Structure formats: structure tokens, C-alpha cells
Amino acid sequence: xxxxxxxxxxxxxxxxxxxxxxxxxxxxxxxxxxxxxxxxxxxxxxxxxxxxxxxxxxxxxxxxxxxxxxxxxxxxxxxxxxxxxxxxxxxxxxxxxxxxxxxxxxxxxxxxxxxxxxxxxxxxxxxxxxxxxxxxxxxxxxxxxxxxxxxxxxxxxxxxxxxxxxxxxxxxxxxxxxxxxxxxxxxxxxxxxxxxxxxxxxxxxxxxxxxxxxxxxxxxxxxxxxxxxxxxxxxxxxxxxxxxxxxxxxxxxxxxxxxxxxxxxxxxxxxxxxxxxxxxxxxxxxxxxxxxxxxxxxxxxxxxxxxxxxxxxxxxxxxxxxxxxxxxxx
Ligand SMILES: [Mn+2]
Numbered sequence: 443x444x445x446x447x448x449x450x451x452x453x454x455x456x457x458x459x460x461x462x463x464x465x466x467x468x469x470x471x472x473x474x475x476x477x478x479x480x481x482x483x484x485x486x487x488x489x490x491x492x493x494x495x496x497x498x499x500x501x502x503x504x505x506x507x508x509x510x511x512x513x514x515x516x517x518x519x520x521x522x523x524x525x526x527x528x529x530x531x532x533x534x535x536x537x538x539x540x541x542x543x544x545x546x547x548x549x550x551x552x553x554x555x556x557x558x559x560x561x562x563x564x565x566x567x568x569x570x571x572x573x574x575x576x577x578x579x580x581x582x583x584x585x586x587x588x589x590x591x592x593x594x595x596x597x598x599x600x601x602x603x604x605x606x607x608x609x610x611x612x613x614x615x616x617x618x619x620x621x622x623x624x625x626x627x628x629x630x631x632x633x634x635x636x637x638x639x640x641x642x643x644x645x646x647x648x649x650x651x652x653x654x655x656x657x658x659x660x661x662x663x664x665x666x667x668x669x670x671x672x673x674x675x676x677x678x679x680x681x682x683x684x685x686x687x688x689x690x691x692x693x694x695x696x697x698x699x700x701x702x703x704x705x706x707x708x709x710x711x712x713x714x715x716x717x718x719x720x721x722x723x724x725x726x727x728x729x730x731x732x733x734x735x736x737x738x739x740x741x742x743x744x745x746x747x748x749x750x751x752x753x754x755x756x757x758x759x760x761x762x763x764x765x766x767x768x769x770x771x772x
Pocket of ligand 1: 471472529554572573574604
């Protein structure tokens with residue numbers, strides 16, 4: 443662990459105004475932990491705004507109030523005592539607006555990615571935490587801040603999404619105690635499930651179908667991969683934010699130890715690669731080789747100015763060398 447909740451608290455306690463952001467294309471933990479932190483700070487007499495939470499997948503819209511994701515052009519005049527970045531492994535992963543603000547304010551970096559680059563003025567990096575949501579919860583409890591009911595559900599979303607609904611290897615008794623407290627504070631799991639898992643557009647489900655069509659299981663190593671082109675997204679009027687973890691389907695195949703999802707990010711000239719793995723294979727180690735990072739079981743990296751069909755062989759080759767110690771014999 444780098445830094446501590448205590449250091450963050452002593453740094454923030456006497457300040458008043460905060461900007462909060464997370465990584466681009468926020469997932470449940472990124473949005474949930476940031477939104478909860480904002481609502482907790484406001485409920486306790488501080489000022490806080492969220493910047494750069496778009497594009498936000500429609501399934502998360504139920505969590506936010508109108509105007510709460512402050513995506514307006516007044517950032518140039520925005521004042522703050524600190525810029526809190528949560529669940530973001532590297533400062534290059536924040537959104538475009540947030541990137542412009544990083545140099546302007548002292549950054550407090552709260553994260554659970556072991557590969558975190560430590561880009562903050564104050565860093566608290568705890569790879570043992572299940573989620574940034576867990577860290578925000580701990581921070582606020584230790585600080586002695588009230589957690590209002592409106593923050594309980596975002597924290598539930600944060601922790602439940604990053605723990606695979608409390609079933610991944612990062613689930614432990616501490617996580618379950620926090621979850622129990624969040625229920626007491628008013629979080630409603632069935633409400634969350636109805637909105638996030640059971641609220642899919644038809645086109646999103648068709649994207650999942652397409653992902654299964656594109657699924658390939660390697661015959662020379664226990665690896666499965668899914669590739670998507672920009673045209674695939676266009677076909678169903680979807681973006682990467684509309685994917686429902688198809689990589690988990692690849693990883694769920696008997697005998698598969700490493701799953702890869704590689705897609706062309708529409709309009710960005712970028713191929714995004716996600717990895718999931720079972721021990722002893724370390725996804726973060728592999729993605730670090732391509733300038734990315736993440737967690738041992740889940741990580742990602744990007745390739746620029748290329749296509750998915752050009753990027754994928756590089757990833758597979760690296761997997762072969764690093765994990766299975768063999769070179770490809772074509
Ligand atoms: Mn997270």
C-alpha cells in the first residue's frame with residue numbers, strides 16, 4: 443500500500459472546495475465511488491463537483507440527478523482546493539476536460555490499481571481494496587463524515603460491480619460488512635440490478651450475440667479472445683460503454699485461463715485491449731508491457747493508429763511468451 447487514508451484526511455480536512463473525477467468511460471466503480479464521495483462531502487458541508495463522466499453508459503443514468511454530472515464549459519473559472527481522482531490507475535486515463543485541470547490543482551489520488559503510477563500530490567493506493575468504493579467508504583468512516591442515504595446506493599454499485607456481485611476473489615468479510623452497512627443506510631440491491639443488469643437495449647444484447655460469434659478459443663494455449671471492429675459497433679449503434687462484459691463469457695469457458703477482448707474504439711484510432719486471467723497469470727504484468735496496467739486478474743492497454751487485426755497478434759504473442767513460455771510456430 444502507498445500512502446494511507448489518514449494522510450488523505452489530514453490533507454483534505456481543512457479544505458472546502460473539491461473537484462472529483464475518475465477514469466474515462468466510467469464503469470460502476472468509477473462513477474459510484476466518485477458520486478458517493480461528492481454526495482458525502484456536500485452532506486457534510488463541503489463543496490464538490492464532478493467533472494468528465496461522459497460518455498456515461500445509459501445503464502448508469504438512473505444513479506444521477508439532473509445537472510449532477512457537471513459537463514459545462516465553465517471549467518476555466520472553476521476554483522478548487524484539491525482535485526480528487528478516484529479509481530484511476532494513471533493520470534493519462536482521465537477524460538479530456540479533467541486532463542486540462544490536472545496541472546491547475548493539487549491532486550489527491552485514491553485508487554486500488556496495483557499498477558497506479560502515483561501521480562498525486564497525495565497518493566493513497568491500496569491494491570488490497572476490492573474497489574475504489576470500498577476506499578471511499580473507509581475514508582469517510584475514518585474521517586467521521588456522515589454517509590447520507592443518497593451515497594449508499596452509489597457505493598453499493600461501486601463495490602458490487604468491481605467484485606462481480608460479491609463473488610470475485612477480492613470479496614472478503616470486510617467487503618461484506620461494508621455491504622451490510624450500505625443496506626442499513628438504504629441501498630437497494632434489487633433496484634440496482636433492475637437498472638444495471640436488466641435494462642438492456644435490444645442492440646446491446648445483439649452486441650453480446652456478435653461477441654459470441656467472434657469468440658475464438660486458441661488451440662495451442664488456454665486463451666480465448668473476442669475482437670470487434672469499429673463497423674461492428676456501428677452496425678448496432680453501440681459504443682464500448684454498451685458492452686456487458688463479454689470478456690467474462692470468454693473467461694467462463696472450461697479450461698480457459700486468459701481471456702482477451704480487443705476492439706477498435708469508434709472515432710479514436712485506438713484499439714483497446716482488456717485482459718482477464720486466473721492465477722498464476724497476471725493480467726496487469728502483461729498489459730504493463732504495452733503501457734497499460736490494472737489488477738492481477740483484470741487489466742487493459744491501448745494500441746494507437748492501428749486496427750484490431752494488427753494489434754491482436756501482438757497481444758497473443760506476448761501472452762505466449764510471458765505466460766506459456768513458447769513461441770508461435772506458424
Ligand atoms: Mn475499480
